[in-house]
Amino acid sequence: MAEPKPRRPLADSTAVHDQVYDSIRQALITGKIAPGVGVSLRSLAAELGVSPMPVRDAVRRLVAERALAINPANKRLSVPSLSAERLEQLELARQWIEPELAARAAPRADEALVRKLKAIDQDLEEALRVGDVDRYMVANHAFHFAIYERAGAEVLLAMAGGLWLQIGPFMRVVFGRVGTGSLPADRHAQAMDALKVRDAEGARRAIAADLSEGMDKMRAAVEAGAGLTVAPTGQTVITVS
Amino acid sequence: MAEPKPRRPLADSTAVHDQVYDSIRQALITGKIAPGVGVSLRSLAAELGVSPMPVRDAVRRLVAERALAINPANKRLSVPSLSAERLEQLELARQWIEPELAARAAPRADEALVRKLKAIDQDLEEALRVGDVDRYMVANHAFHFAIYERAGAEVLLAMAGGLWLQIGPFMRVVFGRVGTGSLPADRHAQAMDALKVRDAEGARRAIAADLSEGMDKMRAAVEAGAGLTVAPTGQTVITVS
DNA sequence: GACCTTGCATTGTGATCGCAATTATCGACT
């Protein structure tokens, strides 16, 4: 315990608990932590090479954003497993807020944004080709939020971020199962075209369609019974049947 | 400092940081803490008779829910002052999510719910008569969320709760200024009537109208210049002109 | 008298310790 503290690099500045937050958030969005598995403050702290304190702070934020769940009896932490009802509500909320953000971003779009999106989309398609699910998840997130940030709607943006955080782990499981081959990147092309000419309604429709297709996949996976069964210990086994 | 620690009663069970959270949350919703004023962990801890530690946890949650803001430079805490853009986005989000919750609650409404709402509404009107703004705020919150909880939509309910938390402090300022005399409780009657016959669309319209009128007042107050001016120290003076 | 500097109080952050509760592990007994 008298080690010189590895202290992982982790980006650059800001407070430690913010870096821890970003680390866990990325792990959740990209699905590096499977839904249902239990985590602990000390284990996360050890893994990140920090003291339990900043982890505790980061976990509080994530619990507040419902990206982590806390067993009311145990008081133990876990990644929430997604139920059909939860999925339905998250879908509804996303279908309302994300097209709205895209529509608001359209009038404020410029050439630089479109270029950035094009770069992200190329990376995304490359990830699809080589079947790198992690990279695809990161790129897809980057694509959507590059648009949403342009809307200049802080409150709505934060809400959208929270929704992705909640749906991220499950997306990863589904996409890892059905494969990424059939994912339609053409909706992204539609969105970029609409943004190029500052067509708000076009952007709204493109994002709505993109979401709709993605969520269809997830819903189909859930209804097909590819659910998550929670073992009595709290540990979760992902049944891909 | 060697005092025997007053340790405020504070509800009943659960962890200390949850009780602290509820206390601050209530204070924000009812507007006991004015927008823009700076708070500190230690001052809140002293006021609640607890150590700074659980306050720190509670504040993390509230910051994550955007009910408290943290100055990126200072890293100091404050109640966020509401801007016109923020208000517009919060209104949009509320106008979408709260009527939706009301509509979902309608088919699940029963006599007990209507009775409960009636009791709350009577208390609300009494508060209006005597001009007790705090009591009105509490009752109004209770009325809406008694309905929303019935929707059985956990995710949407949490989102609605977050929105109230963000808009609460400002509501209080506005209502405290324009007086509560002209507030239309008849929308509540409409909502109760719709719930009584399980009329989803009626409930949706009633809540939408209720929100619309309330937000109109707030928007008018903002545009009339009854804004909040932040002093250089971070302390805020409420200009009721 | 106005402005700058110096000192002190307060702030958030992180670390470490102790505690009670729960869980896991292993030994003992029937």
Added chain:
DNA sequence: AGTCGATAATTGCGATCACAATGCAAGGTC
């Protein structure tokens, strides 16, 4: 050999301390 019970380990929660940074205020200088 199987089941039960006791011990040890882990977990989250709260308290306290240390520290760097910031804010505030008093006092000094021009």
